[in-house]
Amino acid sequence: MQRPHARTESACSVALLLAALTACGGSAEADTRNPTAPGGVTAQAGSATSVHVMWERASDNEGVTGYDVYREGRKAASVDATKLMTDIEGLAASTAYTFTVRARDAAGNVSAPGAAAPVTTPATGPADEEPPTRPSKLRGEADSGRTVTLSWGGSTDDVGVTSYDVYQEDSRIHSVPGTRTTARLTGLRPGTVYTFTVRARDAADRSSPDSNALDLTTPSAPGAPASTAPTGLRTETTVQGKEFLVDLSWDQPETGGTIPAYQLFLDGKLTTTIVWGGTPPAGRATYRLTLTDPPGTRYSLKIRPKLPDGTWGDFSAQRTVVLPG
CATH class of the missing domain: 2.60.40.10 (Immunoglobulins)
Incomplete structure (x- = not known):
């Protein structure tokens, strides 16, 4: 006569557990709702x-x-x-x-x-021996906190340009037909610095060199604090023996106080924290980075400041460094 009693206790325990979940705001219901269909395909x-x-x-x-x-x-x-x-x-x-x-x-x-x-898909044309030329004069403006419009000078190719690819910090984020030299980008974040480049591509899937890099800052959302991103980041690379010296300079953001340090990122990874040995500089700041990688090595580089309250601020625009051969 013990087994029915045990089953009753088990059933009661389950009922009590469900009641407790309900009382605490929990839910035993499965997710049966479908996502919305993706738009703009x-x-x-x-x-x-x-x-x-x-x-x-x-x-x-x-x-x-x-x-x-x-x-x-x-x-x-x-x-x-x-x-x-x-x-x-x-x-x-x-x-x-x-x-x-x-x-x-x-x-x-x-x-x-x-x-x-x-x-x-286009037809396979004559033998395509050369990549397209570099797109020229990339320019644009932020239409809102979440959209920007880009335009550029067209490329040429020995057979024909099939598309233009838009890159944001070395990642392709958009493509348009080879007959267009404009692009509207959506889904961006307000108050953020973006660095864009454009490459042309031909039917043989060869890509051109990058266009000039374009920095655009989307407007901050109403009531949001101003951007704390360093601006005007420039790099200059020289060779010293077997080392490469990369001299960085940038305009420091207005933060209402002293910026005690910066973080330097190479290829998206934290490489070093720049801490001033004495009084932090005012106005434009400089730093020398030493690299020993082989000639031709390519790096993406960006920095962000440590704010007076101890938190880390916004990232600067990205710069690309190629070690000379």
Whole structure:
């Protein structure tokens, strides 16, 4: 007669646990709500055998965890929720394709597909021996705290430019057809310094050298504190024996107090903390970085200040350093 009693106790324990969860605001309900469909899906042929697919961020009651890209209804790629674009490779030249994108969440719920984006890959042209020339005179302006518009001078190629790729701190974030020399970028953060470059690409998937770098600062949100990013960051590299000396200089931000230190990042990783040996300088600051890597090594570089309250401020614009040969 003990086993029924044990089952009764177990059932009571489960009921009490559920009651406690409910009383504490918990919920035993599963997440069954689908994310919203990604909007703004576009597909741009990057070469005769590749297509660049982009879309806008979807939303979910618990949070989107990733996106799946479909080609003619079959899954072609999956990316995590931080990415809003991907390249689909291994396609056929002179072929029409249709791409859709679905969002998914941690519970396995999948959104409806976003609007289908058609694209036709270009024909394989004559032997393409040379990369495109560098895009010229990159310029732009911040339209709002979250959008900027860029424009540039077109490139030339021995066969033809198929697309222009926009890079933000060495990561490709947008592509437009080779017939366009403007781009509007959305989803940015207010009060943030961005560094953009543009590269041209041809049907053989060769890319041009970078355009000039363009720094743009998006306006701060109403009521938000002013940016604390250093500005006017410049670099000059010289050779001394087997070492490379990189001299940095920048204008310090207005913080209402003394800036006691800066952090220096190379390729996104903290490399050193610059601490002044005596009284911190006023106005424009300088620092010499010594590198011993092989000639041709490329670095991205940026800094941020330590504020008077002890917190770290905003990052400067990024600069690229290539050690001379």
